[in-house]
Amino acid sequence: MAILSYRDAVGRALQDSMREEPRLIIIGQNLAGHALKQLAETYGKERVRDTSISESAMVGMAVGAAMKGWKAVVMIAYADIASVCHMAIVQSAAKLHYLTNGRLDCPVIIRLPIARFRGHGPEGNEVGASWFYNVPDLNIVMPGSANEAYWNFREALQRPTPTLFFEDRSIHTRSGDVAENSCGGKAQVTRFGEKLTIIAAGRAAALAEDVADEMAKEGSRAVEVVSLGCIKPLDKETIFASAAKTRRVLIVQDEPPLSGYAPYICCLLDELPAKQLKMAPRIIAGADQYLPFWDERPFLPSLEEVAAMVVAMMR
Amino acid sequence: MTSMQSAQDFDHQNGLEWRLYTGMLTTRLFEDALIRWEHEGKISAQTFPSKGQEAIAIGCCLALERGDAVIPSFRTRGAMVAMGITIVEQLREFVHSPLAAGGSRDAPHHASWPERGVMPGSTMIGGHLAMAAGLALAMQLEQKGEVSLAFFGDGTLGSGDLHETMHIAGMSRLPLILVCENNGWEMATPWQKVRKTQSLIPYAEPFGFATRSIDGNDALEVYNAARWARATASNGQPVFLDCMTFRAGLYSSHFGEVRGNVEKDLATWEQRDPLKRMAEWLMGHGLASAEELQRLTRQEEEGIEAAFNTVRSEG
Numbered sequence: 190m191a192i193l194s195y196r197d198a199v200g201r202a203l204q205d206s207m208r209e210e211p212r213l214i215i216i217g218q219n220l221a222g223h224a225l226k227q228l229a230e231t232y233g234k235e236r237v238r239d240t241s242i243s244e245s246a247m248v249g250m251a252v253g254a255a256m257k258g259w260k261a262v263v264m265i266a267y268a269d270i271a272s273v274c275h276m277a278i279v280q281s282a283a284k285l286h287y288l289t290n291g292r293l294d295c296p297v298i299i300r301l302p303i304a305r306f307r308g309h310g311p312e313g314n315e316v317g318a319s320w321f322y323n324v325p326d327l328n329i330v331m332p333g334s335a336n337e338a339y340w341n342f343r344e345a346l347q348r349p350t351p352t353l354f355f356e357d358r359s360i361h362t363r364s365g366d367v368a369e370n371s372c373g374g375k376a377q378v379t380r381f382g383e384k385l386t387i388i389a390a391g392r393a394a395a396l397a398e399d400v401a402d403e404m405a406k407e408g409s410r411a412v413e414v415v416s417l418g419c420i421k422p423l424d425k426e427t428i429f430a431s432a433a434k435t436r437r438v439l440i441v442q443d444e445p446p447l448s449g450y451a452p453y454i455c456c457l458l459d460e461l462p463a464k465q466l467k468m469a470p471r472i473i474a475g476a477d478q479y480l481p482f483w484d485e486r487p488f489l490p491s492l493e494e495v496a497a498m499v500v501a502m503m504r
Numbered sequence: 505m506t507s508m509q510s511a512q513d514f515d516h517q518n519g520l521e522w523r524l525y526t527g528m529l530t531t532r533l534f535e536d537a538l539i540r541w542e543h544e545g546k547i548s549a550q551t552f553p554s555k556g557q558e559a560i561a562i563g564c565c566l567a568l569e570r571g572d573a574v575i576p577s578f579r580t581r582g583a584m585v586a587m588g589i590t591i592v593e594q595l596r597e598f599v600h601s602p603l604a605a606g607g608s609r610d611a612p613h614h615a616s617w618p619e620r621g622v623m624p625g626s627t628m629i630g631g632h633l634a635m636a637a638g639l640a641l642a643m644q645l646e647q648k649g650e651v652s653l654a655f656f657g658d659g660t661l662g663s664g665d666l667h668e669t670m671h672i673a674g675m676s677r678l679p680l681i682l683v684c685e686n687n688g689w690e691m692a693t694p695w696q697k698v699r700k701t702q703s704l705i706p707y708a709e710p711f712g713f714a715t716r717s718i719d720g721n722d723a724l725e726v727y728n729a730a731r732w733a734r735a736t737a738s739n740g741q742p743v744f745l746d747c748m749t750f751r752a753g754l755y756s757s758h759f760g761e762v763r764g765n766v767e768k769d770l771a772t773w774e775q776r777d778p779l780k781r782m783a784e785w786l787m788g789h790g791l792a793s794a795e796e797l798q799r800l801t802r803q804e805e806e807g808i809e810a811a812f813n814t815v816r817s818e819g
Contacts, residue, residue: 214645235645241675246634246668253638253652256573256623259645277665280628281635288624289616290607 190339190369196361198335202342203262207232210260210346214238216247217264224264244270248277251297252285252351260296260346267304268355269315274299282351283327294349298342303357303391303443306486311479316391318355319442319449322421328352329421333394334379335365336372337418344373357391357443376424378431380405382413384503386431388454389441390417393490397441400496412499420450425457432458437502438470441490446474473498520566521791524723525782527562529804531582532779534591537808538598539757546812547598549612552579556721556752559778560685562586563726564653564745567734568621571650573639575623575632578613579685579751580655587622591811601818630656630663633682637669640678640742651737653681653730659690661704667711673742674712680742681733682708685720687751692762708744720747721778724785752777 193201206213207228216238221229229237240247244265251261265271271278278299285295305314318329330345330352332338338356345352379394380401387397394416401412415431417423432438438458442451451472458470473495476488531554538551554561561582565574568587576583584594596604597615606615616624623639626632636654643650660666666682673680684704688695695702705715714736718729726747733743750773754761786792 214641238641238676240672241668243668243672245665246637246672249631249634249665249669250638250641250672253623253635253640254642256618256635256639257642257646259642276628276631277634280626281631285624288606288610288614289618290605290609292605292616293618293624 190367192364193335193339193367194362194364195332195335195338198339198367199342199356201367202339204228206262206343206346207236212258213260213262213346214254215262215264216240216251218242218266220264244274245277248274248297248299249281252277252281252295255285255295255297256293262298262300264300266302267309267313268301268317269304269313271299271301271317271320271353275320278321278327278351278353279324283324286350287326291349295351296346296348297351298345298354299351300354300356303355303359305357305359305392307358308482310482314480314485316355316444318353318420319444321353322448322450322453326350327421328419329355330419331355331357331390332418333360333389333391333398333416334363334377336367337377337416339367340371340373341418344371355391359392360395363395372418374419374422374424376415376417376419376427378413378427379416380412380414382411382435384411384435385437385439385499386413386415386435387439387441387495387499388415388417388428390420390450391443393441393443396490396492396495399492400499403496404499411503417450423450423454423457428454428457429461432461433465436465436467438466439495439498439502440470440472441495442472442474443489444475445477446472447477468502471498471502519791520727521724521782521786521789523566524559524562524727525779525786526800527566527582527586528558528723528779528782529801530591531558531562531585533801533804534585534594534808535581535753537812541812542757549598551757552613552755553753553757554579554581556773556777557685557687557749558582559723559726559782560683560720560747560749561655563723564655564681564683564730567727567730568651568653569734571621571648572734573621573623573650573652575625575636575654576613577625577655577657577685578627579657581613583655584615584617584622587617587620589617589620589622591808592814593617595811595815596818599815599819601815603818630660630665632656633660633669634665636682637673637678637680640673640680641676643679644676649738651679651681651734653683655683655685657690658684658686658688658695658702658704660684661699661707667707670708670711670713670744677712677740678742679737679740681730681737681745682713682743683745684747685749686746687749689751689763691755692764702748703746705744705746712742713744714741715744715746717746717748720749721773721776721781723778723782750776
């Protein structure tokens with residue numbers, strides 16, 4: 190379709206969705222007069238709704254609008270604030286389809302930008318996707334590329350259940366081709382290799398790609414990267430196919446390791462036949478601690494750590 | 505009238521006052537039966553009886569029009585009755601009948617019939633108010649003059665979602681009607697221990713709501729106030745109806761009476777029982793005799809038992 194930055198891909202997805210979905214509204218702060226001025230001028234302030242800073246009610250209202258057949262994008266300022274509207278996400282949004290026996294859909298996106306490396310401190314630099322990993326019917330998107338950002342956004346509005354959209358601002362400027370065909374809900378093999386698969390999402394997937402590219406520069410075609418894009422539900426088929434091919438799996442997760450896609454994928458890989466993998470899957474995850482204002486990086490997966498683990502696993 | 509006459513004889517009594525009376529009567533007898541069946545081990549769902557408060561649900565919902573939506577509280581069984589959901593349809597949810605529209609997934613006091621305007625409530629106190637505002641937002645966008653109405657108890661004053669919802673609805677001029685079933689008790693805590701005034705209007709007015717405090721035990725007054733509320737909300741000003749009432753029944757069928765020194769209040773409010781008052785009104789205006797009303801009660805009781813047998817035979 191076009192080469193776009195990750196940031197612009199999200200913007201394009203929002204624009205295209207507003208154009209193609211006449212019953213789509215956007216709810217948030219500072220939208221009509223600033224962040225989404227153009228969209229508000231094109232589609233009206235009725236569909237680009239500014240509200241008070243009331244995240245719980247914003248999500249609840251999106252669910253109510255969905256009861257009347259509308260779709261909604263709720264713009265949360267950054268991911269940590271998902272804790273403020275946890276009730277509305279879990280009790281109101283995620284359960285609507287189930288509670289009504291499928292008579293009502295909830296095609297709502299809750300946009301949660303990850304605000305790492307911007308000096309927000311421990312109440313503004315978390316991801317929080319793993320907080321929600323055990324919530325049935327709640328889709329969780331964590332794009333690692335412009336393509337994944339665009340298509341997972343578009344696809345989320347076609348689902349009968351809501352989606353948390355974890356957009357990683359730390360990779361906003363990474364550019365990539367947005368394909369003609371949707372990859373929504375599907376993992377992508379973004380680097381092809383022979384000996385080891387790195388499975389990751391968001392910034393962690395970008396890290397994995399950088400490791401693979403560094404190694405390629407040195408002539409190695411060892412590392413394959415599976416970028417999840419959508420971390421819940423998981424695209425098991427792509428994960429298993431790559432694991433069966435390379436027989437070594439490293440999972441990188443940009444959050445603490447106690448829950449989330451990393452430990453879950455580890456469990457899933459146990460379903461493979463005995464000795465299918467040459468070694469047990471390994472995980473690199475964030476430290477089980479909060480991230481200090483002064484420097485978050487020592488406690489998060491890094492390029493060096495991932496590269497070193499790849500070398501160690503292939504030794 | 506003689507005992508040989510059938511229920512159809514009452515069909516000519518389809519005036520407003522009759523509908524108010526029969527709606528309240530059905531609600532009272534149905535809830536009595538639900539509690540009895542639970543104690544007999546025939547059903548397992550607890551009931552949050554609206555005894556003494558029935559006029560609020562019936563009066564408000566009879567004032568609604570086609571396309572309007574209502575979200576009941578956990579103590580607004582009468583809303584389902586007044587919105588035309590039959591006893592058979594409601595009972596199917598209790599017993600997991602194969603014909604239960606909601607599949608018996610949601611708790612029976614939150615059961616919904618979306619296509620008929622009865623939307624699912626929330627067990628999270630106040631959570632459903634934001635959803636009601638979202639319905640109102642969709643209605644505002646659709647410009648058909650429809651309104652959204654939600655019931656809640658006065659204990660909801662402690663919920664942040666009430667304030668967030670009023671904040672947004674007031675500024676956005678949503679066609680929303682908030683109906684407080686103000687019975688003065690938060691489970692076993694009297695209002696004096698948890699807030700400054702029994703009325704919630706001082707909290708609603710500054711947010712931009714049109715407000716009215718009414719006798720919630722006078723079905724006609726409730727109906728007239730709700731008609732005013734509907735016209736006001738439909739014209740772009742949200743409404744807060746503070747319906748003063750008293751819970752004559754238990755908090756729930758799972759508890760005994762836990763309110764201290766409540767006997768005197770129970771006796772006082774017994775004189776203001778909405779069903780009794782409506783019966784007196786009907787008889788005082790020559791629209792019914794005591795015998796007719798007794799016969800109607802018997803017919804309703806028989807109809808409710810028959811509905812239970814019907815529903816049980818479906819499984």
